[in-house]
Amino acid sequence: MIQHVFTSPKGVRVDMLRLDVLNSLAPGNKWFKLIPNFLAAESAGATRLLSFGGAFSNHLHALAAMGKAKGLETIACVRADKESEITPTLYDAQQWGMTLHYLSRSDYRRRHDAAFVAELLDHYPKSYLVPEGGGNALGAIGCRDIVDLIPGAASEYTAVVLACGTGTTLAGVASKVAAGVEVIGVPVLKAEKFMASDISNLLSELGGDPGNWRLDNRFHGGAYARLPSYMAEYMQMFEGQYGVLLDPVYTVKASYAVHHMVEYDEFPAMSRILMIHTGGLQGRRGFGLALS
DSSP states (O other), X not given: OEEEEXXXXXXXXXXXXXXXXXXXXXXXXXHHHHHHHHHHHHHTTOSEEEEEEETTOHHHHHHHHHHHHHTOEEEEEEESOTTSOXXXXXXXXXXXXXXXXXXXXXHHTTTTXXXXXXXXXXXXXXXXXXXXXXXXXXXXXXXXXXXXXXXXXXXXXXXEEEEESSSHHHHHHHTTSOTTOEEEXXXXXXXXXXXXXXXXXXXXXXXXXXXXXXXXXXXXXXXXXXXXXXHHHHHHHHHHHHOOOOOTTTHHHHHHHHHHHXXXXXXXXXXXXXXXXXXXXXXXXXXTOOOO
């Protein structure tokens, strides 16, 4: 579903691809990232999928929902204190049968350590590992299908803009959009030291970097999951004016970035811009925000 959002006085038209209204089990980009990983797990004979995330993780929430639907066990290695009150996200996940394996912050930082991961996989036999956020080449391959939802592979647009946590969705989209379309990623955390190279590596695994993308690191708001007051005010304005809920971790930062770029004439007059709403609305509960 593509929805028109606004047109600027200089004729810059901004539309939004509403992934948040698709795939009720795992709305947003998570469905696209996880489907190829589920297929790979089944092909490998795995009976469980194991992954990492925080206490409000959209990724773990979607993994649990899809695991229940597909009859596969799911295990969440969660960066949280077992003694803390369970979050709504983890409550949902448990209701869908997900096993919660709590990790301290120091242990969570070892999630890329091969020996540490091997210990976890030994503890949970026949598990298939899905990286944090679904951030692997299979996830990027799945995100290529997002482009199929855009007429002409976005050929009518000047640029496609989306939020980035791992860069996986950007890699998938950039690998399939029509020639001449720029894909702009808005990192939601301080990622100058690693995200661009991570995306380039993913694109290499997808057949090569088309060179049609860039990252704009101005809009992370200071840290991951940090919502500065000016962005919170913008979010309230946007939702009231356009009737579209934003998530406070990802899409609000991409949307704010687009408005800033349009306001400061960073797009040529008469440009057509497509924002991608990557979902994540369940995470609003972590900010005390309603889901409807």
